Amino acid sequence: MRKEACDVVVVGSGPAGLAAASAAQASGASTTIVERSREMGGVLLQCIHPGFGLKLYGEELTGPEYAYRWLDQLDGVRCLTEAMVVQARRGTDDHPDEGFTLWVSGPAVGLVRIRARAVVLAMGCRERTRGAIAIPGTRPAGVMTAGTAQRLVNIDGYLPGKRFAILGSGDIGMIMARRLTWEGAEVVGVYELMPYLSGLRRNYVQCLQDYDVPLYLGHTVTEIHGDRRLTGVTVCQVDEALCPRPETGVLVPADTLLLSVGLIPENELTRMLGAELDPVTGGPLVDDGMQTTVPGLFAAGNVVQVHDLADDVTMAGELAGREAARYVLEGPEPRSWSRVVAGRGVRSVVPQRLRLPVRSRPELAIRVRRPIEATCRVTVSANGETLIRKRLDYARPGEMIGVRLSPRAARALRPEDDVLVEVSEG
Ligand SMILES: Cc1cc2nc3c(=O)[nH]c(=O)nc-3n(C[C@H](O)[C@H](O)[C@H](O)COP(=O)(O)OP(=O)(O)OC[C@H]3O[C@@H](n4cnc5c(N)ncnc54)[C@H](O)[C@@H]3O)c2cc1C
Numbered sequence: 204m205r206k207e208a209c210d211v212v213v214v215g216s217g218p219a220g221l222a223a224a225s226a227a228q229a230s231g232a233s234t235t236i237v238e239r240s241r242e243m244g245g246v247l248l249q250c251i252h253p254g255f256g257l258k259l260y261g262e263e264l265t266g267p268e269y270a271y272r273w274l275d276q277l278d279g280v281r282c283l284t285e286a287m288v289v290q291a292r293r294g295t296d297d298h299p300d301e302g303f304t305l306w307v308s309g310p311a312v313g314l315v316r317i318r319a320r321a322v323v324l325a326m327g328c329r330e331r332t333r334g335a336i337a338i339p340g341t342r343p344a345g346v347m348t349a350g351t352a353q354r355l356v357n358i359d360g361y362l363p364g365k366r367f368a369i370l371g372s373g374d375i376g377m378i379m380a381r382r383l384t385w386e387g388a389e390v391v392g393v394y395e396l397m398p399y400l401s402g403l404r405r406n407y408v409q410c411l412q413d414y415d416v417p418l419y420l421g422h423t424v425t426e427i428h429g430d431r432r433l434t435g436v437t438v439c440q441v442d443e444a445l446c447p448r449p450e451t452g453v454l455v456p457a458d459t460l461l462l463s464v465g466l467i468p469e470n471e472l473t474r475m476l477g478a479e480l481d482p483v484t485g486g487p488l489v490d491d492g493m494q495t496t497v498p499g500l501f502a503a504g505n506v507v508q509v510h511d512l513a514d515d516v517t518m519a520g521e522l523a524g525r526e527a528a529r530y531v532l533e534g535p536e537p538r539s540w541s542r543v544v545a546g547r548g549v550r551s552v553v554p555q556r557l558r559l560p561v562r563s564r565p566e567l568a569i570r571v572r573r574p575i576e577a578t579c580r581v582t583v584s585a586n587g588e589t590l591i592r593k594r595l596d597y598a599r600p601g602e603m604i605g606v607r608l609s610p611r612a613a614r615a616l617r618p619e620d621d622v623l624v625e626v627s628e629g
Pocket residue numbers: 214215216217218219220237238239240244245246247250286287288289325326327328329330349350351353375378466469472503504505506510511512513516
């Protein structure tokens with residue numbers, strides 16, 4: 204087994220990991236990035252459609268073009284590919300109370316043990332599968348996640364079916380509806396359990412409306428049919444409690460069912476390292492410097508929470524990389540924290556803690572519980588005092604809301620204060 208050491212190890216090379224590694228190295232910390240795939244770039248590589256980089260560069264880049272901008276900035280970073288972090292623990296042999304030990308395995312690298320003073324977790328998400336949502340019926344070929352289909356079409360060059368039904372209105376499913384239409388396949392419909400869209404409205408317009416793909420809200424697939432290959436699915440409307448109404452069942456002929464029913468942050472390593480997880484986001488609790496509850500352990504991107512835009516993932520990655528380097532070079536600072544609490548109308552807020560005293564202008568990423576299709580406002584308060592109020596034209600669960608605290612508002616916070624975030628109509 205080979206042994207290595209560096210200041211910061213970044214696990215994963217999607218937009219979060221690339222930005223974190225580049226920022227940590229540029230801040231003066233020796234950095235290693237570890238990626239289990241053959242190529243670096245994470246999910247960006249299979250997203251060959253435009254729509255990346257609008258926020259950061261004001262340009263419409265494809266996923267690979269976007270990845271290339273960051274791959275180009277890894278000067279000095281040690282890059283291990285086809286290398287999976289299979290185990291991790293806190294402490295090293297010399298210093299049981301400091302740093303981290305990671306075991307990395309892969310065909311090119313063999314088994315490597317890396318000692319690091321700080322770690323940035325950027326492992327992204329995996330998609331929910333048929334097993335995760337337990338759809339009854341037979342087990343034929345032709346049932347797969349939308350991401351698998353995206354990989355097959357965009358990277359491997361296979362069209363996995365001719366007539367597709369898509370379950371769930373997540374962004375990957377909607378983007379695939381358009382992609383498959385371009386490839387000459389028929390998409391018979393996108394069926395969404397909730398009474399509202401779960402992905403971005405821009406994807407609904409550009410991927411479904413523009414190509415006459417029907418969207419059925421309040422519908423779900425209740426049975427899968429077919430022996431060797433899928434022949435169709437039964438689709439039902441659901442009631443207010445989201446239970447299928449069997450009397451509304453319709454058999455929809457299709458040879459492929461794509462699932463676009465949500466992403467699950469990949470947090471096995473996070474758990475192994477003892478960081479506390481947020482049961483709502485599925486990711487670790489982080490502070491406004493992206494540090495988890497374990498000192499020296501940082502996290503960014505979809506591993507923390509599912510993001511809408513790769514640009515936001517990148518910014519979170521840069522912050523995590525910079526803060527990890529600062530931790531290594533300047534040492535941990537004594538800190539206290541204010542808790543950030545999801546109040547009325549809010550499903551989740553990240554970061555879940557603010558470091559005190561607050562020095563920068565922390566941004567809160569908020570997801571609402573239900574859509575509000577009218578003017579509404581976000582209120583951030585502490586101790587009954589309003590710190591920030593922001594008006595919005597609408598608020599939708601599929602679209603993350605960003606609110607930055609002003610330095611003056613943030614400076615007023617004391618450790619015993621909870622920061623309450625609410626979204627309400629009016
Ligand atoms: C299938 C799929 C398709 C998507 N399509 C789009 C899209 O079209 N447009 C869009 O804006 N967003 C899309 N997204 C959302 C997209 O994931 C995020 O915007 C962004 O890629 C998240 O970046 P990330 O760096 O957090 O994670 P990822 O891009 O997922 O990168 C994580 C990386 O970590 C690596 N990794 C994980 N565990 C380990 C380990 N133990 N050791 C080493 N390496 C590891 C993975 O191989 C991967 O390369 C998609 C997501 C998925 C899952």
